[in-house]
Amino acid sequence: MARKKISLIGGGQIGGVLAQLCALRELGDVVLFDIVEGLPQGKMLDIAEVGPVDRYDVNLKGTNSYEDIKDSDVVIVTAGLPRKPGMSRDDLIEVNSKIMTTVAEGIKTYAPNSIIIVISNPLDAMVTLCQKITGFPYSRVIGQAGVLDSARFATFIAWELGVSVKDVTAMTLGGHGDDMVPLVRYASVNGIPVVELLEQKYGAEKGKEVMEAMVKRTRGAGGEVVALLKTGSAFYSPASSAIAMAESILKDQKRVLPACCFLQGEFGVDGYYVGVPAVLGEKGVENIIQFKLDAEEQAMMDKSVAAVKGLVDSMK
Ligand code: TXD
Secondary structure (H helix, E strand, O other): OOOOEEEEEOOOHHHHHHHHHHHHOOOOEEEEEOOOOOHHHHHHHHHHOOHHHHOOOOOEEEEOOHHHHOOOOEEEEOOOOOOOOOOOHHHHHHHHHHHHHHHHHHHHHHOOOOEEEEOOOOHHHHHHHHHHHHOOOHHHEEEOOHHHHHHHHHHHHHHHHOOOHHHEEOOEEEOOOOOOEEOOOOOEEOOEEHHHHHHHHHOHHHHHHHHHHHHHHHHOHHHHHHHHHOOOOOOHHHHHHHHHHHHHHHOOOOEEEEEEEEEEOHHHOEEEEEEEEEEEEOOEEEEEOOOOOOHHHHHHHHHHHHHHHHHHHHOO
């Protein structure tokens, strides 16, 4: 099997962790691109020099030239500013749209057959713009938000119930904003509904309140990290989340992961990128998994989609 190639556009906080994770897992050869001279070269040299310690053997290159991303299988985009305390993701739209425009043109020219995973915020809008500029099929341009938002929800559930995070499954749909939709009904500990476990622990009423508090914390989890760091936003967790998606694509694993995908009627949404469960394989998005939302979930989804639409339409 030919070696895979992963290019990372943006060599900041998330980009650096992405590069290290690609190396540790030997996902393929890695190129780290940034406009800042020396930054991607320095990070890749640093990561390459511990290959003998961590025992990975892949080619790692830092660059300021788009030519180096040629023949990439997967491109992950983190280029763009992160938020500072008090900012919403949407506040980044103007500056990050300009950055995304040049990035998407670079990918279109030099890696026309790649599958793109966008991480830059505001996520739903940046994925939309990236697809528009590259003109790639929708199945080859997706965004990372749901894997992280879901992991945050699962983490809070595990802490609350005193069980291993490994045994909790939880999923978040919708846009990557404060109106995201954590699916309470389907959250489980090895298949046992979390709602039932909370009811056992606290009784029906208090159990519901505890769940609502976890939903609220999940929605604000990105901001919670920003408020603590003060200088930027979460970077370990978005990097690991995007790597799970990239790995499923590179190894054709067909994992079902919540991803920001272009919808054409699914979940009552037509013509917008929104977070939904998707089968990720060598062709990118190979299937969108649909299921029936109850009235309350659909109402939350509609609210989240309305926020995405407002943001995306503001770019036109
Ligand atoms: O889950 C998610 N989707 C996210 C998204 C979770 C957390 C943060 N998320 C967003 O990712 C965040 O709001 C930002 O928009 C991106 C990147 O976050 P990161 O923390 O990595 O930001 P940095 O450290 O500022 O890195 C951004 C890099 C930096 O090195 C710049 O020099 C570079 O982007 N940059 C560019 N690279 C290439 N091309 C251009 N034009 C460019 N402009 C800036």
